[in-house]
Structures are given as structure tokens and as C-alpha cells.
Amino acid sequence: MAEAFLTRRSGFSAARHFHIPSMTGDEAERTYGHTGAHGHDYLIDLTIRGAIDPVTGMVENLDTMKEVLRREVADHLDAVFLNRDIPFFGKNAPTLENLALYVHRRLESRYGEALHAVALAEEEDYRVELRAGREEMYVTRTYRFCAGHRLHRPELSDEENRACFGKCNNPNGHGHNYRLEITVAGGVDERTGKVCRAGDLDDVARREVIDYLDHRNLNEDIEEFRDLNPTAENIARVAWERLGERPGGAALYRVRVYETDRNVADYYGR
Ligand SMILES: [Zn+2]
Known part of the structure; x- marks a missing residue:
């Protein structure tokens, strides 16, 4: 089946620390680099897939994607302290990988099978990606x-x-x-x-x-x-x-x- 892919970028800023109860301070330093409270500007690329609507010529209206990203990601995660404000990160280390899993889950509940990929970048040189079917x-x-x-x-x-x-x-x-x-x-x-x-x-x-x-x-x-x-x-x-x-x-x-x-x-x- 012919299909098209559409990507929309969004961003948010959040703070975190890496105090993991089962880890010594040394191990945490080795695993995460910087463990004390600090913040990052995150960039997210959401890619959805689907047929091109014969009338609008779109897979989905970009305004709708923008709104979903605002509601599911930016409004929920912008300016929060991940460990304290988001219950998921009370149990799971607030790494870029876990943040991508978390965001992916929220977007999947909205898009289901149409969700193709979620990529999240913490800084220019560090990026993770989840793809459908992988x-x-x-x-x-x-x-x-x-x-x-x-x-x-x-x-x-x-x-x-x-x-x-x-x-x-x-x-x-x-x-x-x-x-x-x-x-x-x-x-x-x-x-x-x-x-x-x-x-x-x-x-x-x-x-x-x-x-x-x-x-x-x-x-x-x-x-x-x-x-x-x-x-x-x-x-x-x-x-x-x-x-x-x-x-x-x-x-x-x-x-x-x-x-x-x-x-x-x-x-x-x-
Ligand atoms: Zn050359």
C-alpha cells in the first residue's frame, strides 16, 4: 500500500537528577556522567505514517500534530523536574532513553498504528530513536x-x-x-x-x-x-x-x- 510519512518537531525543557537507590555514587557517575540536578532543552521529532487524503493532500493536518505534541508532550513535560513531578521517573531513571519510551507511549495512545517513529535529542550530539515494529x-x-x-x-x-x-x-x-x-x-x-x-x-x-x-x-x-x-x-x-x-x-x-x-x-x- 502506498503511504506517506510526515514529521513534526517540537521541544521542551526539563530538569532531572540521577540518584539511583541501588547504585553507589561512583557507579552513577560512571553511568550518567553528571548526576546532580541539571536541565536540558529536548527536541522531539514525531513521524506518523498513512495514506494521503485525496482532498487535503495531507497525511494529517499539521495543526493537529502540533496540538497533540503540545498536549501530550510540551504541556506535560515542559519546565518540570522529572524525578519529582512525573511518577514514571520516580521508578525509572530519567535518561534520554526512558524519556523517549515515556513520550512514545503517550503518542502511541493517540496515534496507534499510525505512529512511525519518535526521535528525541538531548543536545546536538546525543539522540535516540524508537521506530514502529522494532x-x-x-x-x-x-x-x-x-x-x-x-x-x-x-x-x-x-x-x-x-x-x-x-x-x-x-x-x-x-x-x-x-x-x-x-x-x-x-x-x-x-x-x-x-x-x-x-x-x-x-x-x-x-x-x-x-x-x-x-x-x-x-x-x-x-x-x-x-x-x-x-x-x-x-x-x-x-x-x-x-x-x-x-x-x-x-x-x-x-x-x-x-x-x-x-x-x-x-x-x-x-
Ligand atoms: Zn575532499
Whole structure:
């Protein structure tokens, strides 16, 4: 059946702390980073699916989506202290994952089968997503590095190289400010409220990819690119292979590389 997907963004700000009765202070620090009372601006993307109405040309009126987001999310969660004001977070750690589960449940009661995805971002570099029909939650962390490269293949003539790689074929090389997203997938641990510890994923990502590639000449300095063209696709693939199957403790799902804001490659290694 043909169908369309419609996404509407909304936001709210909420406060929380991580004092978990069954955890020592040290364990909580390791699990959550900052445990004291603090707040975040959250961004939510609600995606619904359905047939396009033949008269209005819409899946749903955006004003209705706006109203549902206001009633079910913003009015309910904006300017609250999650642990104290929302009973669910008296029992469950107020992690981004649990907040996404909570918001998803409220929106599901309104949309049922039409609810396709709920994505929630806590800051620019930390985002989780729940999708219809998938048990696992997707957790994405974003990192940045700078590196130089030259796209050039000896099998091709100089003219073919220029035609194929354009500016990236410049004989003396050039650089990019790369953005790299790592997405892992898994169930939310009942005790910690997390798919994996963000700090553990960050440690692996920095050691294996970011520190390894940052401020390098990819062609000259990086073993993997001795005979492999350092395109965004191949950078994503090398990152995938170096990260291993479960970086930080959850299954690797996708590596995404932005060479520029307008040029992005995704790699799925399985
Ligand atoms: Zn380039």
C-alpha cells in the first residue's frame, strides 16, 4: 500500500537528577556522567505514517500534530523536574532513553498504528530513536574531526581522476571538517535506563576513530587508506571495522560520515 510519512518537531525543557537507590555514587557517575540536578532543552521529532487524503493532500493536518505534541508532550513535560513531578521517573531513571519510551507511549495512545517513529535529542550530539515494529532503541552520538586527503586512483588517467573526483583530486591534497555519527541499537536496561553508557561508547569512538584520524593526512598516515580511496563511504567503512561489533556494549547499527553539510555517506556493515 502506498503511504506517506510526515514529521513534526517540537521541544521542551526539563530538569532531572540521577540518584539511583541501588547504585553507589561512583557507579552513577560512571553511568550518567553528571548526576546532580541539571536541565536540558529536548527536541522531539514525531513521524506518523498513512495514506494521503485525496482532498487535503495531507497525511494529517499539521495543526493537529502540533496540538497533540503540545498536549501530550510540551504541556506535560515542559519546565518540570522529572524525578519529582512525573511518577514514571520516580521508578525509572530519567535518561534520554526512558524519556523517549515515556513520550512514545503517550503518542502511541493517540496515534496507534499510525505512529512511525519518535526521535528525541538531548543536545546536538546525543539522540535516540524508537521506530514502529522494532524492539530495539537506536542511540546516536556525533563526533568531529579534521583530516586531509586526496581522492586519486592510479588505475585511472589524470583526466579520468579529475572528472571522477573533482576538487578532491587536487594534486597537493586538501582538508575537510568531518562529522561522524555512530548509531548503536539495543534494549533499554531496566536498572540503568540506558542502552549503553555514553561514556563507554565515546571512549571506543575516540580511541578507534576520532583520535586515530584527527589532524592526519588520510592517504599518507592511515594504514587502511594505503590502497583504499579515502572517500566518505570508505571512511565510514573503516570506522565500522575499527569500532567492532559492540562498541560501548551495544550492537553497532550504522556509521554516518558528513564530508560537508551537503555530502553524507552511510555504512551498514551487516
Ligand atoms: Zn575532499
